């Protein structure tokens with residue numbers, strides 16, 4: 001049996017819990033902030049309820065801890081992280097942003113931490129359920145740790161892709177999602193906003209700033225990336241939104257530091273001028289103050 005903890009039982013924590021309990025060799029422990037007695041999740045028209053016992057006091061070490069928090073939750077979670085991460089506990093950090101090991105290295109060595117990019121649109125619906133739209137696709141750096149992580153899931157429940165150059169993949173996702181997400185969030189519009197050529201121009205400028213910063217951090221971004229991204233937005237449905245837009249519309253905190261703020265941080269460190277992204281960060285932070 002593998003003892004696996006899931007920290008954070010929101011959208012992604014509920015998805016990961018659902019697929020972890022499906023593996024007969026997993027014993028799953030749940031760690032929440034707001035107490036709950038059940039995980040409720042709907043996938044492929046099936047409603048599933050997983051009864052949970054939270055914060056069960058345990059003396060044994062966890063084999064794995066899957067952290068499914070938002071970037072802005074980490075500061076207040078340090079005590080929990082210190083308690084749950086022991087010498088041999090492997091940690092998977094599943095969230096948006098880059099440098100996902102940074103918040104965990106006070107508690108364990110880098111070798112025990114796996115950074116995971118997840119693609120799995122999931123949103124809250126009525127009656128405290130989460131609606132999971134697709135099977136999760138997780139990208140991780142090719143490693144022995146990634147192989148061990150893959151073994152926690154039954155084959156068909158998640159697609160886990162091991163990539164050779166995680167840094168570059170991670171930067172490409174960040175550049176795209178922060179350029180698109182911030183424009184939709186600040187205009188309060190879906191991708192229909194790209195009917196305006198000025199907005200397309202702004203998107204291109206944001207991509208360019210992001211690419212320069214990514215390169216300064218060692219990411220290998222091919223010259224074709226910009227035109228690929230421009231081509232991609234022309235194919236998007238006018239109704240396509242983004243998580244940043246949803247957060248704004250639902251009044252949730254926008255994950256600035258996992259998106260445009262992550263680019264800003266590296267730009268400052270590496271002295272790269274990013275005037276448009278800087279302005280966007282200020283505006284997004286202003287929305288969070290409202």
Ligand SMILES: NC(=O)c1ccc[n+]([C@@H]2O[C@H](COP(=O)([O-])OP(=O)(O)OC[C@H]3O[C@@H](n4cnc5c(N)ncnc54)[C@H](OP(=O)(O)O)[C@@H]3O)[C@@H](O)[C@H]2O)c1
Pocket residue numbers: 007008009010011012013031032033034068069070071073076077080094095096097118119120121122123243255258
């Ligand atoms: N949802 C998606 O479709 C999606 C897709 C791809 C990537 N992501 C990324 O995945 C990450 C997680 O997102 P999410 O959508 O799952 O967020 P979420 O629904 O807000 O879930 C986060 C959960 O963490 C809990 N939490 C906060 N502080 C805690 C603490 N100290 N101890 C224990 N639990 C704590 C929150 O509890 P409360 O109930 O008390 O607030 C909440 O349930 C984010 O980086 C997000 O951008 C999300």
